[in-house]
């Protein structure tokens with residue numbers, strides 16, 4: 052019988068910086084019991100980011116990679132999947148190696164990304180089982196949300212790669228109270244439709260993370276049943292949460 056060997060590189064915190072771990076969750080990878088690894092650092096600055104503790108790249112790693120692997124080995128029979136989240140996980144140069152080491156332990160691999168680095172995402176796709184990709188706005192509104200020019204091109208290139216890859220995915224949009232209007236949302240839905248996106252969700256913005264958290268409630272875009280029907284009719288699956 053042919054034996055297949057797997058050589059494992061040691062990953063330092065310079066290559067894979069873990070800011071935190073959720074040991075068990077049912078909501079971060081659809082239909083799977085998973086652990087979530089929060090990778091430290093993101094080059095974008097969305098006001099509504101609910102993981103602000105993980106934005107700064109230089110923050111010290113709170114968990115070493117070897118400890119993460121030990122933890123996962125102990126839970127092999129309890130968990131189905133491991134989700135790499137952040138921050139922006141594709142920022143990390145050791146991500147591909149880390150993913151392969153976790154796959155080798157027998158877990159499915161999920162990725163949460165804002166599509167910041169499409170070329171890196173393309174290289175990772177063969178190792179991924181499911182991707183949750185944030186598409187934050189129609190292209191014209193993107194930099195107002197991320198604080199970074201040309202962020203739209205990167206995110207939309209990632210969406211194109213993902214939807215053509217055959218990897219399971221969900222594209223999701225957070226409805227920021229002031230940065231996305233109802234007409235922006237419908238424009239976004241048109242753009243997604245043209246790209247043949249099939250799985251889409253819209254999530255309400257939790258404004259407690261926003262610098263303008265005292266926004267008047269009337270500023271909020273919220274979807275009614277009619278919106279849900281009109282938007283959902285464009286996709287194979289749609290969720291408003």
Ligand code: SF4
Pocket residue numbers: 093094095096097099100101102103106137138139165
């Ligand atoms: S891209 Fe994601 S992690 Fe980065 S600042 Fe925006 S919401 Fe936060």
